[in-house]
Amino acid sequence: xxxxxxxNNQCFDRxxxxxxxxxxxxxxxxxxxxxxxxxxALTPVDVNNGRKIIAVLADxxxxxxxxxxxxxxxxxxxxxxxxxxxxxxxxxxxxxxxNYGYVPLNHPWLRPVRKQNVILKNKPYQFFKLExxxxxEVAVGPIHAGVIEPGHFRFxxxxxxxxxxxxxxxxxxxxxxxxxxxxxxxxxxxLSESIAGDTTIGHVFAHCNAIxxxxxxxxxxxxxxxxxxxxxxxxxxxxxSALGGIANDVGFALPASSYGRLRTLAINSLAAICGSRFGxxxxxxxxxxxxxxxxxxxxxxxxxxxINDDVREINKYLFSSVGALSRFEExxxxxxxxxxxxxxxxxxxxxxxxxxxxxxxxxxxxxxxxPISMITLATGDVFARARMRAxxxxxxxxxxxxxxxxxxxxxxxxxxxxxxxxxxxxxxVEGCRGxxxxxxxxxxxxxxxxxxxxDPSFNNWxxxxxxxxxxxxxxxxxxxxxxDLSYAGHDL
Amino acid sequence: xxxxVKIRILQGDPIVHDVKNVVLPERYRGLPLIEDKLCADSCxxxxxxxxxxxxxxxxxxxxxxxxxxxxxxxxTCPESxxxxxxxxxxxxxxxxxxxxxxxxxxISPQMTSEKIRKYFGKSLKxxxxxAGGCNGCELELNALSNVNFDMGRYGIEFVASPRHADGIVIxxxxxxxxxxxxxxxxxxxxxxxxxxxxxxxxxxxxxxQNSEALQRKFLQENKIDLFIPGCPPHPLxxxxxxxxxxxxxx
Ligand code: SF4
Ligand code: SF4
Numbered sequence: 001x002x003x004x005x006x007x008n009n010q011c012f013d014r015x016x017x018x019x020x021x022x023x024x025x026x027x028x029x030x031x032x033x034x035x036x037x038x039x040x041a042l043t044p045v046d047v048n049n050g051r052k053i054i055a056v057l058a059d060x061x062x063x064x065x066x067x068x069x070x071x072x073x074x075x076x077x078x079x080x081x082x083x084x085x086x087x088x089x090x091x092x093x094x095x096x097x098x099n100y101g102y103v104p105l106n107h108p109w110l111r112p113v114r115k116q117n118v119i120l121k122n123k124p125y126q127f128f129k130l131e132x133x134x135x136x137e138v139a140v141g142p143i144h145a146g147v148i149e150p151g152h153f154r155f156x157x158x159x160x161x162x163x164x165x166x167x168x169x170x171x172x173x174x175x176x177x178x179x180x181x182x183x184x185x186x187x188x189x190x191l192s193e194s195i196a197g198d199t200t201i202g203h204v205f206a207h208c209n210a211i212x213x214x215x216x217x218x219x220x221x222x223x224x225x226x227x228x229x230x231x232x233x234x235x236x237x238x239x240x241s242a243l244g245g246i247a248n249d250v251g252f253a254l255p256a257s258s259y260g261r262l263r264t265l266a267i268n269s270l271a272a273i274c275g276s277r278f279g280x281x282x283x284x285x286x287x288x289x290x291x292x293x294x295x296x297x298x299x300x301x302x303x304x305x306x307i308n309d310d311v312r313e314i315n316k317y318l319f320s321s322v323g324a325l326s327r328f329e330e331x332x333x334x335x336x337x338x339x340x341x342x343x344x345x346x347x348x349x350x351x352x353x354x355x356x357x358x359x360x361x362x363x364x365x366x367x368x369x370x371p372i373s374m375i376t377l378a379t380g381d382v383f384a385r386a387r388m389r390a391x392x393x394x395x396x397x398x399x400x401x402x403x404x405x406x407x408x409x410x411x412x413x414x415x416x417x418x419x420x421x422x423x424x425x426x427x428x429v430e431g432c433r434g435x436x437x438x439x440x441x442x443x444x445x446x447x448x449x450x451x452x453x454x455d456p457s458f459n460n461w462x463x464x465x466x467x468x469x470x471x472x473x474x475x476x477x478x479x480x481x482x483x484d485l486s487y488a489g490h491d492l
Numbered sequence: 493x494x495x496x497v498k499i500r501i502l503q504g505d506p507i508v509h510d511v512k513n514v515v516l517p518e519r520y521r522g523l524p525l526i527e528d529k530l531c532a533d534s535c536x537x538x539x540x541x542x543x544x545x546x547x548x549x550x551x552x553x554x555x556x557x558x559x560x561x562x563x564x565x566x567x568t569c570p571e572s573x574x575x576x577x578x579x580x581x582x583x584x585x586x587x588x589x590x591x592x593x594x595x596x597x598x599i600s601p602q603m604t605s606e607k608i609r610k611y612f613g614k615s616l617k618x619x620x621x622x623a624g625g626c627n628g629c630e631l632e633l634n635a636l637s638n639v640n641f642d643m644g645r646y647g648i649e650f651v652a653s654p655r656h657a658d659g660i661v662i663x664x665x666x667x668x669x670x671x672x673x674x675x676x677x678x679x680x681x682x683x684x685x686x687x688x689x690x691x692x693x694x695x696x697x698x699x700x701q702n703s704e705a706l707q708r709k710f711l712q713e714n715k716i717d718l719f720i721p722g723c724p725p726h727p728l729x730x731x732x733x734x735x736x737x738x739x740x741x742x
Contacts, residue, residue: 114669116669142670142673143621143673143677145652145653146634146650146652147620147622147630147633147634147650148622148630149622149625149627149630150621150622150623150670150673170669171623171624171667171669171670171673172622172624172625172626172664172667172669172670173624173667173668173669173705174624174664174665174667174700174703174705174706175700175703175704175705176700178703178704179699179700179702179703182702183543184543186541186542186543186562186564187543187544187699189543189562190543190544190560190562190699191699194626194628194693194698194699194700194723195626196626196627197625197626197627197628197629197630197631197724198626198627198628198631200628241631254496254499254500255499257503257638257639258499258502258503260635260638260639260640261503261506261638261639261640263638264506264635264638264640268517271516271517271519271520272517272518272519273519274519275517275518275519275520275521275561275563276520276521276561277632277726278628278631278724280560280561280562280628280723281521281561281562281563289567290519299517310502313495313498313499313502314499314502316495317495317496317499320495486627487627488624488625488626488627
C-alpha cells in the first residue's frame with residue numbers, strides 16, 4: 001500500500017508518509033476514491049515547502065484515514081485533475097491552486113475560493129455566464145438583507161428558474177490558519193473557538209483532540225463526557241436556529257418564534273455550564289475548565305426537558321401544515337448519487353440518504369463508548385434537511401440525558417505535555433453541520449508546520465448551488481436556510 | 493387552529509421585561525473588577541497569559557476592547573486581583589472608557605447629542621455589516637429580535653437596506669475583502685448616521701489583530717459612536733447600551 005493509514009486522532013510520524021512522484025501520486029489517490037474514499041484535504045505538510053503535498057482521504061466503512069504524499073520538487077507544479085472523474089475533488093484542487101500555485105490540468109472549473117480579484121489563465125476571473133434570449137442575471141451580496149455573514153451569489157436565470165448559481169466567498173477571510181501557526185497555546189484555543197462562532201465547540205473540540213493527541217495527553221472520562229454534552233447542546237441550538245429560519249422563510253411566524261425561544265434555552269444551558277452562550281472558555285488542553293455541579297445539571301436538564309416537550313409539538317405543527325409542506329417537499333433536491341459524487345457531508349448528506357456521521361464512522365471522545373444512532377432520510381430536499389434536524393434534536397436530547405445520568409466521576413483536567421516532533425495528526429469531529437477536519441503537523445522543533453482546517457461548509461456550499469438548479473429563484477432563501485452553511489468556517 | 497393556540501400557550505411569556513436587572517448565570521463573565529491591591533514583586537503573569545494583549549501592568553488594567561473574556565487572567569493571578577462580575581452593562585461611547593482599572597466599578601455611555609436624540613430617540617433603524625465576524629456576534633444581534641429580547645419594543649430594529657437605515661453596526665475585525673463593501677454600505681446611509689462596533693473583533697481586531705488579511709482604515713476615518721465589548725457581547729449589553737445612549741432607559 002502506498003498510502004499511510006491512520007485512525008482518527010492517531011499521532012503518526014511524518015516520515016511514515018511516502019512521497020510519490022506525480023503520476024504515482026495521482027493514480028494512488030484515484031484508486032482510493034474508486035474504493036469509496038472521500039477527499040478531506042489536499043495540502044502540504046509544511047507550509048514553507050509547498051512542493052511536497054499530501055492528499056488525505058477518509059474511508060468511512062473501515063474508519064481509516066489514508067494519506068498519500070506527492071513530491072513535486074522536480075518540474076512544474078502540475079497534475080492531471082481528478083475532478084472530471086471525481087467531482088468531490090473539484091474545490092480542493094481550486095484551494096490548492098489558490099494557496100500554492102498548483103495547476104490541476106484539465107480542471108473543469110478552476111475558480112477562486114477565498115481571494116478576490118483573482119487572475120486565472122492571465123485573465124481576471126469571470127463569473128459563469130449564461131447567454132440567450134430571456135436569460136437574465138441576478139447578483140446578490142456580499143451584504144445580504146438580514147443580519148448574516150457576507151457572500152456573493154450570482155444567479156443565471158431563465159425567467160423564474162435558476163439555471164446556475166455561482167457562490168463566490170472569501171469575504172470573511174481573516175487568515176485563521178496562518179494565525180494558528182504563529183499563535184501561542186492560549187491564543188490557539190481562542191482562535192479555534194472563532195473559526196465559526198456558531199460551531200465554537202465543534203472546532204475547538206477538533207483542535208484540542210489534535211493537539212492533545214500530538215502530545216499524548218489522556219483525558220479523564222468525565223472531561224470527555226462534559227465536552228460531548230456541550231457539543232450536543234450546540235447541535236440542538238443550531239438545529240433549532242435553522243428550523244426557526246426555515247419556518248421564517250416560508251412566513252410561518254409561530255413556529256419560527258417558538259424555535260427561537262427554545263434555542264435561547266439551549267444556549268443559556270451552555271452559559272450555565274461555562275458562562276458563554278456559545279461555549280467559549282469551556283475547552284482547555286487536557287480537559288475542560290468548568291465542572292458540572294448539581295445546580296448546573298438541574299438547570300441543563302430542566303431546559304432540555306422543556307425543549308424536548310415543546311419541540312415535539314412545534315414540529316408536529318410545522319410538519320403537518322400543508323402550506324409549509326408544499327414549500328418544503330421536492331424543493332432544492334440533491335439526490336443520493338449527486339450528493340455522493342460531490343462529496344456532501346454531515347446533515348445535508350444524511351438528508352440525501354448517505355450514511356455518514358463522524359460520531360459513528362470515526363468515533364472520538366465519549367462517542368467511543370456511548371454510541372449515538374445514525375439517522376438518514378432519502379429525499380434530499382428542503383423537507384428532508386428540515387426533518388433531519390427535528391429528528392436529530394430528539395435523538396441528541398436522549399443522548400445528553402443518558403450522558404448526564406451516567407456521568408463518570410473524576411478530575412476534569414489532566415496534565416498536558418509537549419507536542420511530539422516531526423509528527424502529524426488528523427482530527428475529525430461531527431459539528432452541527434457535519435464533518436470538521438483539523439490536520440496538524442509539527443516540525444523537528446515541535447513547532448506547528450502546517451495547520452489545515454476543513455469546515456463542513458467547504459464541501460456543502462456546492463451542494464446548495466446544485467440544489468438550486470431548475471428551482472425557482474424565490475426558493476433560494478428557503479434552500480439556503482435548509483443548508484444553513486457557515487461563511488466564516490469556509491473563508492477561515 | 494387548535495394546535496396554533498396550544499403552541500401559543502406553550503410560548504408563555506418569554507420576554508425579558510426588565511432588561512436592566514437581569515441576573516445572568518453565575519459563570520457569565522461581564523465587567524471585570526480589579527482589586528486595589530499591590531501585585532507581588534515583578535509579577536506579570538496575567539499580562540503574559542492574555543491571548544490578546546489586553547492587560548497593562550503597574551497598575552493592572554484591562555482593555556475591554558481587546559479582552560475576549562477567556563478568563564485566563566482571573567485564573568492565573570496569584571493574588572486574585574482580577575474578578576469578572578456578572579455585570580453586563582459594558583457599552584461605552586468613548587474608546588478610552590473601555591480601559592478598566594481598579595478605580596472603575598461601572599461603565600456606561602454618555603447620553604448622545606440632542607440632535608441625535610431628536611432624530612433617532614423614538615426610532616432607530618440599523619444596518620448590520622459583518623466584516624469577518626465568526627457568526628457569534630451575528631447570532632447575538634439576531635437574538636435581539638427574538639421573543640426573549642424583542643428589541644423592536646424600543647423602536648430599535650435592523651433593516652435590509654442601508655438607504656432605510658440611520659446607522660450601521662459592524663461585527664468582525666474588518667477584513668480586506670470586506671473593506672470596499674463596508675465603505676459603500678456606509679456611504680449609502682443618509683445623514684446624520686451613527687456607527688456602532690459590536691464585539692471585540694470590531695473594536696480592536698481582537699484575536700485577529702495581527703492578521704495580514706485585515707483592512708481597518710474605515711474605523712480610523714470615521715467617528716465611532718458606540719462600542720459594545722464582548723466575544724460575543726450579550727444581547728442585553730447592546731440593548732442597555734443603546735437605551736443609555738439615547739437616554740431611553742428609565
Ligand atoms: S479575560 Fe480578557 S484580559 Fe483576561 S486574559 Fe482573557 S482576554 Fe486577557
Ligand atoms: S468578537 Fe468574538 S464572537 Fe464576535 S466576531 Fe469576533 S471572535 Fe466572533
